[in-house]
Amino acid sequence: MIYLTADIGSTYTKLVATDIESCKVLGASCAFTTIETDVREGFNNALRNMEAQIGEFSYDKLICCSSAAGGLKMVALGLVPELTAKAARLAAASAGAKVVKTYSFEISKAEQEEIYEINPDLVLLCGGTDGGNKDVIIANAKRLCQIDRDFSVVVAGNKSASHELQKIFSYSSNSKANSGIDSLSEGLDNSASESLDDSFSRDTEKYFAKHFVITQNVMPEFNKLNIEPARNCIEELFISKIVEAKGLSALQKMSGHEIIPTPLAVMRACELLSRGVSESEQGKVCLQGKVHTFDAALMAGWGDLIAVDLGGATTDIYSMADGNPTLSNMLSKGLPEPYAKRTVEGDLGMRYSLSALVEEAGIDRIVREATSFSGSEITKEQVESWIERCCHNPDIVSSKGSIEESIEEAIAKMAVEIATDRHAGIIESVFTPVGQMFALTGKDLSEVPLVIGIGGALANSEEPSKILSGAKYNSARYIYSKPKEPKFMIDGKYIFASMGLIGGFNPAVALAILKEEIKKV
């Protein structure tokens, strides 16, 4: 039985063929994505490339994920930056979205315009604990409705505001581009016009139709995270609305299975590899009539790990760890973070967001790192010229052994370093009458034993462990709680997303293949 998985990226459509009985990857291939015309073209080209490698074959199941056409572009709104706004960002990122920006408090006119410019696929609207603040989420709901863009809204905030929110969004959906005043009072029953504040009914702003879903609060109680319901809603909306908008419906029909965002597939593979497969889960899988007794050692996960996915536009960090404090005199502060956490850095990428990355890292730092990778002196001019070429032509590839290759490696290391800095917990030292204490905000990842690299820049490098060392604890930047003694491994064939997809049907097989294919470097 052969499963074919397709990852429709913005540039490449990547296929992996897997034999389920023997738990082996038969082959991998790719071709340019053809989302503008017909996504099936690129798929068929990649399929032909595959057949050239492994001969003709027929597959039993086709499963797809996609990050094409900008992926799932989202913005998140909350109340306090470190509380519901952060919870909103975590929820959106864990659903596989590219979270372009997070907003807190009532959004300003300028921020409203910024959201218009971003033109997100989805907006996650949060704010207030259940029974807590209602004003801000209600105000932001109205402001979102005033934006003339066709995005869907997932509402996951204070449940006590849901009646008002329901009315605001259904009002805006019922009447396209209303001009406020008159039609508004008709659209609402009496009780509603009482509960909505006056400014709304006096408002002369236009309201634009928004598709919306109301779900459970991301932070129902103070400092209690509940991101699963919002995450599920985002996934459902991706399947029901975004897939079509992104020109993927033809593929969806071909496959017969739901298309999910690629980062979500990677996230699932990370969770699978970390936690392993339990006996009850394995019981669900049917290995073509063969009776498999449960092998605990075979089905055990690798435990805590971090995965780094270094792409052209973003750098994604996945951490699978509880992240509890590792020191006895350390206290956790702030919002507790989930075991499976993903962060996505839209300003750190090897191509499309290269200029922002260079700005963040500093050109001198890149020159020093590049020199250390190449072993001979590399000048600032050389670095600048390569960066310029990359920005003009994102498809450019450095040749083996060239100085450009060293520069690429230096840039990659910087991206890994900055992205993991932002992902990891922050440790601050506090002096108290009972001595020195440490306050930890976020996850303590200092004892995570394993960092896995995903992505072309890592797979093609001669020194992937040196690039990945950017994810290691650095005493010069001691506030970031990153792994002190990690092993480094590489996903050379880029099978993480594929195994995340297969894991949805057959976790035991996906786990076995991941453990086989992820190699130590």
Added chain:
Amino acid sequence: MKKRVIVTGVIGADVHAVGNKILAYALEEAGFHVVNLGVMVSQEEYIEAALETNADAILVSSLYGHGEIDCNGLRDKCDEAGLKDIILLAGGNIVVGKQDFKEVEKRFMDMGFTKVYPPGTQPETTIEDLNLMFAKK
């Protein structure tokens, strides 16, 4: 009736956890919804918690003597954050040494606290006061 929401915590670099837990328990038992921030709480954390939960009062505890420095400016920040007229209470060993409580009280009231409690105050006293304050609101 909706439960009143009270944010509690020990301010500054103070790690006295026992009294904090007892007080939170007593307030819960008295029918309040308690958002307990624990120990080593900064001014910003009280305010952020009060904002999200739409709190009715903030109860600041301090046991290590630095309370006066830690509490200074809390009312201003509350006003700035839009927590207008929120009830602010402080209690514990809030100053260094044995000072006349009348003077200490005055200094805290000048800082904008609604009420201040001397060492050894029982939770019942505060609960009674809170009920009175809420009845007036």
